[in-house]
Amino acid sequence: xxxxxxxxxxxxxxxxxxxxxxxxxxxxxxxxxxxxxxxxxxxxxxxxxxxxxxxxxxxxxxxxxxxxxxxxxxxxxxxxxxxxxxxxxxxxxxxxxxxxxxxxxxxxxxxxxxxxxxxxxxxxxxxxxxxxxxxxxxxxxxxxxxxxxxxxxxxxxxxxxxxxxxxxxxxxxxxxxxxxxxxxxxxxxxxxxxxxxxxxxxxxxxxxxxxxxxxxxxxxxxxxxxxxxxxxxxxxxxxxxxxxxxxxxxxxxxxxxxxxxxxxxxxxxxxxxxxxxxxxxxxxxxxxxxxxxxxxxxxxxxxxxxxxxxxxxxxxxxxxxxxxxxxxxxxxxxxxxxxxxxxxxxxxxxxxxxxxxxxxxxxxxxxxxxxxxxxxxxxxxxxxxxxxxxxxxxxxxxxxxxxxxxxxxxxxxxxxxxxxxxxxxxxxxxxxxxxxxxx
Amino acid sequence: xxxxxxxxxxxxxxxxxxxxxxxxxxxxxxxxxxxxxxxxxxxxxxxxxxxxxxxxxxxxxxxxxxxxxxxxxxxxxxxxxxxxxxxxxxxxxxxxxxxxxxxxxxxxxxxxxxxxxxxxxxxxxxxxxxxxxxxxxxxxxxxxxxxxxxxxxxxxxxxxxxxxxxxxxxxxxxxxxxxxxxxxxxxxxxxxxxxxxxxxxxxxxxxxxxxxxxxxxxxxxxxxxxxxxxxxxxxxxxxxxxxxxxxxxxxxxxxxxxxxxxxxxxxxxxxxxxxxxxxxxxxxxxxxxxxxxx
Numbered sequence: 001x002x003x004x005x006x007x008x009x010x011x012x013x014x015x016x017x018x019x020x021x022x023x024x025x026x027x028x029x030x031x032x033x034x035x036x037x038x039x040x041x042x043x044x045x046x047x048x049x050x051x052x053x054x055x056x057x058x059x060x061x062x063x064x065x066x067x068x069x070x071x072x073x074x075x076x077x078x079x080x081x082x083x084x085x086x087x088x089x090x091x092x093x094x095x096x097x098x099x100x101x102x103x104x105x106x107x108x109x110x111x112x113x114x115x116x117x118x119x120x121x122x123x124x125x126x127x128x129x130x131x132x133x134x135x136x137x138x139x140x141x142x143x144x145x146x147x148x149x150x151x152x153x154x155x156x157x158x159x160x161x162x163x164x165x166x167x168x169x170x171x172x173x174x175x176x177x178x179x180x181x182x183x184x185x186x187x188x189x190x191x192x193x194x195x196x197x198x199x200x201x202x203x204x205x206x207x208x209x210x211x212x213x214x215x216x217x218x219x220x221x222x223x224x225x226x227x228x229x230x231x232x233x234x235x236x237x238x239x240x241x242x243x244x245x246x247x248x249x250x251x252x253x254x255x256x257x258x259x260x261x262x263x264x265x266x267x268x269x270x271x272x273x274x275x276x277x278x279x280x281x282x283x284x285x286x287x288x289x290x291x292x293x294x295x296x297x298x299x300x301x302x303x304x305x306x307x308x309x310x311x312x313x314x315x316x317x318x319x320x321x322x323x324x325x326x327x328x329x330x331x332x333x334x335x336x337x338x339x340x341x342x343x344x345x346x347x348x349x350x351x352x353x354x355x356x357x358x359x360x361x362x363x364x365x366x367x368x369x370x371x372x373x374x375x376x377x378x379x380x381x382x383x384x385x386x387x388x389x390x391x392x393x394x395x396x397x398x399x400x401x402x403x404x405x406x407x408x409x410x411x412x413x414x415x416x417x418x419x420x421x422x423x424x425x426x427x428x429x430x431x432x433x434x435x436x437x438x439x
Numbered sequence: 440x441x442x443x444x445x446x447x448x449x450x451x452x453x454x455x456x457x458x459x460x461x462x463x464x465x466x467x468x469x470x471x472x473x474x475x476x477x478x479x480x481x482x483x484x485x486x487x488x489x490x491x492x493x494x495x496x497x498x499x500x501x502x503x504x505x506x507x508x509x510x511x512x513x514x515x516x517x518x519x520x521x522x523x524x525x526x527x528x529x530x531x532x533x534x535x536x537x538x539x540x541x542x543x544x545x546x547x548x549x550x551x552x553x554x555x556x557x558x559x560x561x562x563x564x565x566x567x568x569x570x571x572x573x574x575x576x577x578x579x580x581x582x583x584x585x586x587x588x589x590x591x592x593x594x595x596x597x598x599x600x601x602x603x604x605x606x607x608x609x610x611x612x613x614x615x616x617x618x619x620x621x622x623x624x625x626x627x628x629x630x631x632x633x634x635x636x637x638x639x640x641x642x643x644x645x646x647x648x649x650x651x652x653x654x655x656x657x658x659x660x661x662x663x664x665x666x667x668x669x670x671x672x673x674x675x676x677x678x679x680x681x682x683x684x685x686x687x688x689x690x691x692x693x694x695x696x697x698x699x700x701x702x703x704x705x706x707x708x709x710x711x712x713x714x715x716x717x718x719x720x721x722x723x724x725x726x727x728x729x730x731x732x733x
Contacts, residue, residue, distance in 0.1 A: 099715065134617055134728045221682055221719035 068236065069147035069203060075118040077425040079271065082152030083285055083361070083387050084260040088201040091231035091365040091383065092208035093289065094216065095158075095194030095418055096223040103166040107437050109222050113155065114431040116218055117211075123148035126214045140217065143210035151202040153211055155432050156287050156420030161195045171436060173281050175272065175390040176421045179288070182403035182414065191291050191416025194226045199287070199363075199385065203236065227416070229291060231365025231383045244318055244326065248366050248380055249299055249411070251311050252318035252326065258359055269394070270361050270387050272424075280435035283424030285387045288360075288395045291367070291416025294381035299411045310407045312347030320349060346407040358398045360386040381412065391419060494670075495616045495731065498663040503614050505659050506546045510606040513542035517602040521595040524578060524588045533582050537645035537698060540575060543602075544652035545659070546609075547629060548622035553608050559601045563639070573597050576642075583642035616664075620728045623660035626653040627721040635714045637702040647699035650713070651690055654720075658683055661724065667731060675723060682720040689716040 073081045098106060116126045123146070125139035162172035198215060202208040209230070216225055234245045244252040258265050267273065274282035299307070308314055308321060318326035322334045322342035330353060334342040343350050368380040388394035403409070423433050516539040523531040543550060543560065551557045558567055560574045573594050581591050633639040634650040661668075661679055669676040689712060693700045705713075 099719070130729065132728065134620060136725045217722065220722040221678070221685075224715045224719075 067147075069149050070123075071150045072122055072148040073150050073152050075121045075153070075426070076428045079283055079285075079425040080152075080154045080422055081121070081425075082154035082199055082201055083270065083363070083422065084266065085150070085152050085201070086260075087233060087363055087365075088150050088152070089203045089233060089235040090201065090205040090208050091229070091385075092200045092202075092205070092212045093229045093231070093383065093385075094198045094200070094212045095226040095228070096196040096198065096216075096219065097226045098161075098165070098195045098223045100222045101165055103168070103437070105222050106166060107431075107433075109219055110155075110432040110434075110437075112218050113215055114426055116215060117153040117155075117432075120207075120211045120214065121148060121151045121153055123151075126218070140210065140213055142213075143207050146204055146207050146210075149202045149204035149207045151200065151204075151207050151211065153215075154199040154201075154287075154422055156197045156199075156284075156422035157433070157436075158194050158197060158418060158420050160193060168436070171278055171280065171439075173272070173276075173278050173286075173421055175276065175281075175286055175392060176419060177391055177396075179391070179417060179419060180396065180400075182399055184403055184409055185414040185417070187417050188415050191227055191229075193418050194420075196223065197287060197289070197418060197420035197422075201363075205230065205232070229367055229369070229383050229416075231367045233365050247382065248294055248296070249307070249311075251307075251313060251315055253311075257361055260361070266361075269359050269389055272389055276389065278439075280433075280439045281421060281424065285389065285422050286391050287420045287422050288384075288386050288388070288391060289416070289418045289420075290384040290414050292382045292384050293379060293413045293415050295411050295413065296378045296380055302411070309344050310348060310411065312343040312349030321347075344407065346405050348402075348406050348408045351402055351406050352398075354398075354401060358394050360388045360394045360398065362386045387422070494667040495664075498667065499614045499616060499619065501663045502619055502660060505663075506549050506609050506614070507606075509542045509546045510609050513539070514599075514602045514606050516542055517599055521599045524582075524591050524595040527588050529582065529586065529588055532578075532588055533643070536575070536579060536582065536643060537640070537648040540645075541648050541652035541655075544629075544649045545656035547653065547656065548618075548625045549609060549612060549614070550605055551625075552612060552618075553605065556601060556605050556608065560598065560605070563641070574601070579640065579642050616731065617728075619660050619664060620731070623657045623727070624721055624725045626657040626660075627717055627724065629653050630717050631714065631721070635710055635717065637710075640702065644701040644703050645699070646702040647690070647693055651699060654683075654686055654690070654717075657720075657724065661727070664727060664731065668727060671731065672729065675726060675729070678723045679720070679727070682716075682723060686716050686720050689713055 073085055075081060100106065119126055120143070123143075125141075125144065127138035129138050159172065159176055159178050162168050162176075198212065200208045200211045202211070212228060238245075247253045258269055260266060270285050272281040272284045272286070276282075302310075304315065312321055312330075313319060314321065317324075319328055320330045320343060322331040323329070330349065331342060332350060332353075336342050363385045365383050365385070366380070367383045368378065370379055371377060372379045386395060424435070426432055426434070516535070520532065520535040520539045523535055547557075550560070558574075561576065562572055562574055563576045564572060564580060566572075575598065577594050578591050578598070581587060581589075630650050630653045634646045634653065637644065637646050639649050640646045661683065665676055665680075668679075690699075693705070693709075
């Protein structure tokens with residue numbers, strides 16, 4: 001869709017420093033602070049991943065450019081939307097378990113979901129109403145009159161999808177590994193795993209919720225929800241969209257994603273290639289989700305000096321310790337009067353920077369889920385999401401490093417974890433996972 | 440029944456037809472109408488679509504008979520229960536309590552359509568003023584909390600009278616097809632909102648008896664509508680039949696003797712599975728009206 005609507009993202013892209021030498025750190029580098037540390041949010045992804053098209057909206061006057069809310073991101077395409085698409089304001093992530101044992105029912109579910117997702121992302125109801133007053137409405141209705149809101153719905157299947165139930169074990173991609181146990185993690189079963197993962201992102205949370213609710217309803221008898229997490233980020237209404245966003249710890253974080261406009265780079269980092277195998281995943285991507293709870297109360301009573309030493313940056317300016325400006329190179333070798341490194345050896349920024357070899361595309365959101373009933377403390381943090389071509393060589397080494405040494409680990413706890421192989425895009429007339437089931 | 444129930448029912452289903460409460464009746468625990476195994480073909484009720492409305496008339500007539508049967512059995516079972524209570528036999532009273540209620544639970548939506556009867560028979564503590572509270576759950580509390588039958592004689596007599604009044608009143612009620620459709624979903628909504636949560640039988644913890652009876656009552660409605668549904672939408676009929684079979688199978692592990700295990704014996708994971716099976720069933724069931732042209 002039109003240039004104007006893309007503006008915030010594009011403007012931001014322009015302001016982002018391009019590649020820097022390995023000894024410097026940029027907002028892009030912050031990206032590598034993935035993992036535990038990576039409390040960084042993924043705002044303002046450089047480049048527009050999806051083509052935006054004008055959404056249909058009854059309220060859009062003819063001849064007037066649709067507002068951002070009316071933007072529609074096409075569901076069909078070579079790749080699924082919601083991966084390179086600039087992050088929308090809200091997330092509603094749903095993990096499902098299949099209750100059926102019949103693969104034909106699974107295929108049918110993906111057919112139905114394909115159709116429903118195409119409609120809902122276009123701002124349409126999930127089906128046509130019969131008007132029969134004694135029947136429940138086909139669509140649950142809460143999104144009626146709401147805009148498409150750049151909604152994307154992205155589907156993937158987890159390792160358990162390939163167990164003995166459906167005869168698909170041989171088709172499990174090698175890159176879809178079960179994550180190893182990371183040091184210090186505190187995973188809780190109710191926030192882990194799932195046969196199917198569905199990432200719904202939208203600029204309107206009600207639209208996102210509507211999508212998850214209706215997909216769940218359509219799945220009744222075939223699949224059930226395992227867990228659901230809503231997320232938010234600084235919205236597009238923020239005053240200065242070009243400024244690096246802050247995470248819930250109050251620090252600027254996380255703009256240094258790989259350039260999603262660089263299709264060569266995306267093929268290297270994000271999209272599974274046919275040569276990677278299996279063939280059905282070509283054009284797909286592997287998603288890692290981690291529910292990272294922040295120990296908000298503890299963090300809030302840490303001294304400013306401690307907080308800054310933890311990140312390795314000044315809170316106010318975002319500049320690396322020992323430097324002046326946010327985008328200054330990391331003075332990794334600088335020593336203080338006491339002879340100690342200005343940026344501590346276990347500072348998040350130092351470890352995340354590492355040698356910059358492993359890169360992933362992050363698409364995280366903050367979350368807030370009420371309070372922990374045991375302690376009365378806030379249950380809030382980062383719902384970390386990243387996409388990559390191979391989990392084994394991208395997320396895992398980064399997270400292993402951070403899990404071991406990152407000072408930030410004192411203030412965070414990984415409580416949830418899931419991996420999903422996200423299908424390649426769907427062509428109109430086809431359905432999600434078709435190559436997997438028919439290949 | 441309870442205010443809570445009523446609210447839940449109103450929220451869960453758009454029908455206010457049966458804005459009452461939940462109740463149950465039954466004297467024994469044998470699964471009434473739900474096939475224990477895979478959905479066997481139900482005997483055709485002879486209602487193969489001749490004219491547009493005849494089959495549905497047939498269905499409502501069959502269902503009316505079922506309601507009366509259940510009511511007859513309910514009165515008989517209540518007599519035995521009440522006798523046990525009045526004779527001071529605590530153990531026997533406790534044994535008869537849940538099976539008696541099942542007859543009532545199977546036809547709950549009908550009872551709920553009959554004014555004050557449902558609260559009088561099935562109100563839970565807090566649903567009504569303490570002064571007016573009577574019926575099964577009042578006696579339940581005495582039997583399980585106070586562990587006595589003493590002081591329950593009046594409530595026992597009232598309960599028996601109310602059950603007889605119910606039996607008399609069901610003769611007068613006009614059952615139409617829309618009522619059947621709503622009633623079937625309503626029964627499952629009752630399961631979702633109060634049985635699967637252990638709220639219905641908070642003292643005796645016999646919720647699974649009510650659960651099973653509600654499902655059986657819903658199955659009966661499906662059974663009488665099935666010939667017509669099969670003629671119009673065989674796929675939907677098949678789906679519903681198989682979801683009922685899955686529901687029955689999901690309850691199977693909790694059978695114990697002639698009855699069911701106590702609600703407290705279930706883990707949260709197990710109640711979640713049961714709840715999901717109810718949702719899986721109720722969704723297609725709520726679409727029966729699509730093809731029946733009611």
